[in-house]
Amino acid sequence: MSDEAERTPPGPDRTAAHSPAEDVAAPPDGLAGAQAAEPTAALADAQPTAAPGSQAAASTAAQSSALPRPQAAELAGAQVTAPTDAQAGVLAGARAEMLASAHLPAAPAPAPAAGIGRLAATVGRLQSLLHDAESSADVRVLIALARGILMERLHIAPAAAARQLEELAERSGVPVVELAADIVNEIAGDPLGEVARAAVPDPRRDTSGAQALNVRLRAAEAGVLTASDVHAAAGSLHRQALEPLGAVAVAVWALAADGSLLLAGHSGFPAAEARSWHQTPPGVETVARRAIRTRSTHWSKGSDRAPSIGERTFGPDAARVAIPAQLGGRLLGVLEVCWPGPVGELPQPVHRQLQALAELCAHTLDIMPAADQPGGSAGSGVSGAPGGPNGQSNQAGPGQGPAVDPGLSDLLDGLLEPALVLQPQYDAAGVLADFRIVHANRRFVDPVGRPSAAILGTPFLQAYPLSAEDGGLYERIEHVHATGEPSHHDRVVLRALIAGIPVSTSLTVGISRLGRRLVLIWHPEDEEARLARLLQHAQRLGRMGGFEENLLTGEVTWSSELFELFGLPTTAQPVPIRELAAHAHADDVAAISRFVRTVLHHRTHASAAFRLQRGDGVQRYIRIVAEPVLEDGTMTAVRGACQDVSAQHWTEIALAATRDRLEHSEREVEEGNRLTLRLQRAIMPVAPTLIDAMGLQIATRYRPAEKGHLVGGDWYDAVVLPNGRILLVVGDVAGHGIDAATEMVALRNALRGLAATGATPSQMLNWLGTVAHHMSGNVVTATVICGIYDPEDRVFRWSRAGHPPPLLVRDGATVVPPMPDGILLGALGEARYEEQTLQLQQGDRLLMYTDGLIERRDRDIEESLADLLKLVQPDIDSLEGQLEHLLLHSNADTDDDTCLIGVEVR
Numbered sequence: 001m002s003d004e005a006e007r008t009p010p011g012p013d014r015t016a017a018h019s020p021a022e023d024v025a026a027p028p029d030g031l032a033g034a035q036a037a038e039p040t041a042a043l044a045d046a047q048p049t050a051a052p053g054s055q056a057a058a059s060t061a062a063q064s065s066a067l068p069r070p071q072a073a074e075l076a077g078a079q080v081t082a083p084t085d086a087q088a089g090v091l092a093g094a095r096a097e098m099l100a101s102a103h104l105p106a107a108p109a110p111a112p113a114a115g116i117g118r119l120a121a122t123v124g125r126l127q128s129l130l131h132d133a134e135s136s137a138d139v140r141v142l143i144a145l146a147r148g149i150l151m152e153r154l155h156i157a158p159a160a161a162a163r164q165l166e167e168l169a170e171r172s173g174v175p176v177v178e179l180a181a182d183i184v185n186e187i188a189g190d191p192l193g194e195v196a197r198a199a200v201p202d203p204r205r206d207t208s209g210a211q212a213l214n215v216r217l218r219a220a221e222a223g224v225l226t227a228s229d230v231h232a233a234a235g236s237l238h239r240q241a242l243e244p245l246g247a248v249a250v251a252v253w254a255l256a257a258d259g260s261l262l263l264a265g266h267s268g269f270p271a272a273e274a275r276s277w278h279q280t281p282p283g284v285e286t287v288a289r290r291a292i293r294t295r296s297t298h299w300s301k302g303s304d305r306a307p308s309i310g311e312r313t314f315g316p317d318a319a320r321v322a323i324p325a326q327l328g329g330r331l332l333g334v335l336e337v338c339w340p341g342p343v344g345e346l347p348q349p350v351h352r353q354l355q356a357l358a359e360l361c362a363h364t365l366d367i368m369p370a371a372d373q374p375g376g377s378a379g380s381g382v383s384g385a386p387g388g389p390n391g392q393s394n395q396a397g398p399g400q401g402p403a404v405d406p407g408l409s410d411l412l413d414g415l416l417e418p419a420l421v422l423q424p425q426y427d428a429a430g431v432l433a434d435f436r437i438v439h440a441n442r443r444f445v446d447p448v449g450r451p452s453a454a455i456l457g458t459p460f461l462q463a464y465p466l467s468a469e470d471g472g473l474y475e476r477i478e479h480v481h482a483t484g485e486p487s488h489h490d491r492v493v494l495r496a497l498i499a500g501i502p503v504s505t506s507l508t509v510g511i512s513r514l515g516r517r518l519v520l521i522w523h524p525e526d527e528e529a530r531l532a533r534l535l536q537h538a539q540r541l542g543r544m545g546g547f548e549e550n551l552l553t554g555e556v557t558w559s560s561e562l563f564e565l566f567g568l569p570t571t572a573q574p575v576p577i578r579e580l581a582a583h584a585h586a587d588d589v590a591a592i593s594r595f596v597r598t599v600l601h602h603r604t605h606a607s608a609a610f611r612l613q614r615g616d617g618v619q620r621y622i623r624i625v626a627e628p629v630l631e632d633g634t635m636t637a638v639r640g641a642c643q644d645v646s647a648q649h650w651t652e653i654a655l656a657a658t659r660d661r662l663e664h665s666e667r668e669v670e671e672g673n674r675l676t677l678r679l680q681r682a683i684m685p686v687a688p689t690l691i692d693a694m695g696l697q698i699a700t701r702y703r704p705a706e707k708g709h710l711v712g713g714d715w716y717d718a719v720v721l722p723n724g725r726i727l728l729v730v731g732d733v734a735g736h737g738i739d740a741a742t743e744m745v746a747l748r749n750a751l752r753g754l755a756a757t758g759a760t761p762s763q764m765l766n767w768l769g770t771v772a773h774h775m776s777g778n779v780v781t782a783t784v785i786c787g788i789y790d791p792e793d794r795v796f797r798w799s800r801a802g803h804p805p806p807l808l809v810r811d812g813a814t815v816v817p818p819m820p821d822g823i824l825l826g827a828l829g830e831a832r833y834e835e836q837t838l839q840l841q842q843g844d845r846l847l848m849y850t851d852g853l854i855e856r857r858d859r860d861i862e863e864s865l866a867d868l869l870k871l872v873q874p875d876i877d878s879l880e881g882q883l884e885h886l887l888l889h890s891n892a893d894t895d896d897d898t899c900l901i902g903v904e905v906r
Contacts, residue, residue: 008811077769141222212745234265288334291322325362447505466495486512544643567614583613694791712897731784762835772826809845852898
């Protein structure tokens with residue numbers, strides 16, 4: 001941060017040449033008249049926030065209206081995390097580096113006696129330079145905060161954020177520091193931002209006052225964020241926010257647990273006088289005490305003047321105002337502001353500004369130790385914190401502990417459970433070493449039988465060394481100390497040693513952090529309590545509750561779960577068993593009446609299910625079970641339980657509906673498959689066929705898929721045409737089911753019609769490809785071999801559309817004849833197919849098939865075709881035997897249909 005600030009070139013709108021002291025000059029006469037109101041005219045009502053991060057730019061999402069400058073308004077809605085302790089330390093280090101980089105001139109050499117006046121002037125000038133350097137450091141931190149917002153909002157690097165801020169300032173025509181304050185105000189949405197945003201100056205008037213208020217409030221806050229203690233924070237508040245209002249001194253008082261007021265920080269008061277006012281005992285009436293007593297702003301002036309710090313310095317005419325520093329309803333201290341003389345009636349916006357600054361002080365007191373109390377917390381509410389006024393430790397030895405606030409002691413003694421107060425102990429390196437037991441309440445009972453005096457003042461690990469095991473009680477205490485999150489644990493096993501013998505005790509433990517200490521409450525767990533808690537958990541998980549009705553007195557007792565089940569508050573009157581029908585659905589009244597009659601009149605166990613009509617309109621399905629309690633033949637009570645079975649009921653309904661839909665779907669699918677199979681069997685009969693025609697013997701085989709629902713699109717055809725030639729076709733339409741079957745029928749019939757025209761095989765496939773591409777508006781793809789055999793010259797002319805090639809068996813050998821080129825049928829609307837001629841001889845066999853005969857998932861088509869060539873047995877005499885052999889020994893595994901056509905020349 002310091003490096004970026006140093007890299008920023010000074011200019012007319014740069015921080016190096018622009019400080020809040022230059023923006024706002026202190027009004028004369030203590031804010032009297034119009035000039036006093038001018039710097040504060042922008043103040044307006046503001047709602048207090050809850051955390052110091054919300055006072056800073058880095059805590060909440062933007063909730064206020066858009067900034068007057070569009071560049072800052074672009075950042076609306078960003079989320080920025082409140083600075084952690086480590087981040088605050090980084091900011092503080094950056095602030096120190098900024099001060100160090102101010103390049104104050106070196107002090108001149110000692111002057112002779114005659115130069116005492118010059119030496120005093122030099123010292124005064126150096127003090128003024130130091131003041132300006134501190135102010136400049138606060139402003140640089142403000143600019144760094146704005147850069148951080150840009151980095152988070154725009155996801156850019158630090159250098160890019162710096163350039164972006166400069167460009168935004170240049171385009172908007174405002175100094176960088178004022179734009180930074182606008183960005184912080186837009187993101188923060190806190191009282192300081194409301195005060196600054198309420199400054200909507202008259203366009204006829206100069207706006208410098210509103211801009212200066214915007215900058216100095218945020219600069220003050222930036223200084224507080226980087227302050228190392230309350231004293232430094234008070235100096236930043238004075239320097240940036242209160243000096244421009246004419247204030248000469250500021251004091252921040254911290255309210256201690258015993259009612260005394262500690263001077264946590266100050267600015268403008270002489271050090272000697274501040275030391276004498278280090279602590280104000282309870283009961284001493286001061287300006288700050290009156291604000292504490294009334295919990296309201298108190299002015300001290302004139303005859304109503306009360307004593308306070310700085311009286312010797314500023315005299316009796318000084319005006320003072322004390323504003324309570326409150327946070328979330330907790331009174332943590334007082335902000336006291338001093339003017340050198342009467343200030344008259346301050347405008348209402350100034351009061352709101354002072355209240356916002358007091359709230360900033362409250363945040364500071366809540367998270368920072370007082371400058372005069374190292375390690376202590378002025379606002380912790382517990383006395384005896386480590387480190388006294390002068391830094392001495394107040395740790396006590398065994399047998400006694402640091403004093404605990406009497407109010408806390410009374411509170412713990414009023415508890416019905418054993419309680420301990422634990423004080424953290426640190427080693428020389430500042431690392432947590434143990435927790436000292438500093439208080440035990442009256443009900444404390446040591447699990448191993450020791451009196452409370454025996455462990456008071458001793459370290460916890462010394463009293464209970466076995467609690468340091470992994471996952472033990474000490475680990476849980478450390479977690480609460482580190483996070484501040486209260487915790488409750490059931491069945492925590494605490495082990496201790498008695499005469500060297502380990503003894504275990506099961507405890508219910510509650511741990512919470514109070515200031516810098518921890519309160520540990522435990523309760524030994526007995527068997528009855530364990531069973532009661534187990535029953536309570538079982539009822540909660542099972543959404544059930546129990547009841548008991550005394551029939552002699554009419555008293556009805558319900559468990560808490562039953563009240564929740566019926567939608568009634570625990571203060572409501574339980575419903576007697578005879579009145580259950582009034583809370584049931586009208587259709588279930590008869591079932592409830594039978595249930596009540598069985599229990600009360602037949603004196604036997606009974607159960608029923610009914611719909612509960614709750615008062616909030618919610619309907620629940622309840623199962624109730626009850627049994628009578630008989631003593632000497634007289635029924636004295638009824639015990640039972642109710643369980644919410646709504647989820648089970650609706651699940652059963654949903655399952656029944658799902659089963660019905662599933663059965664309906666299965667019937668539809670079964671019917672569709674049955675119709676499809678019937679259609680396919682009608683077109684492609686499974687029974688073998690043998691045709692003798694025109695000197696050819698033609699045998700066909702069709703093997704449907706193994707899974708009956710996989711109805712395919714394979715087909716074959718063998719037709720004697722009117723001109724005496726024979727049409728031989730085998731094809732396979734892509735897909736399965738009724739669509740594939742119907743498309744196959746359409747292609748088969750179209751091909752028959754085309755063959756009747758006397759066209760060649762290639763011409764028929766050209767036309768058939770056009771039909772397939774435009775069939776019913778959908779593209780149909782298929783593989784086909786189409787051939788025409790002329791018995792006069794025994795010539796077989798054929799074309800192929802992406803189909804596996806036929807096999808020619810001749811003279812004891814099986815070969816693949818030369819194949820014509822041809823793409824998948826229907827792939828293109830205007831495809832052209834080649835044609836081949838095969839001269840057959842007597843005794844030749846021609847085998848055509850679909851890919852269901854050879855296709856395998858683990859190999860390509862070429863390997864499958866090579867296996868088929870090996871599978872053909874030329875020495876098989878009959879054509880039908882050859883086809884049966886191929887079907888029997890085929891190793892295809894795709895469960896696809898298979899068509900075979902065998903042709904033998906006679």
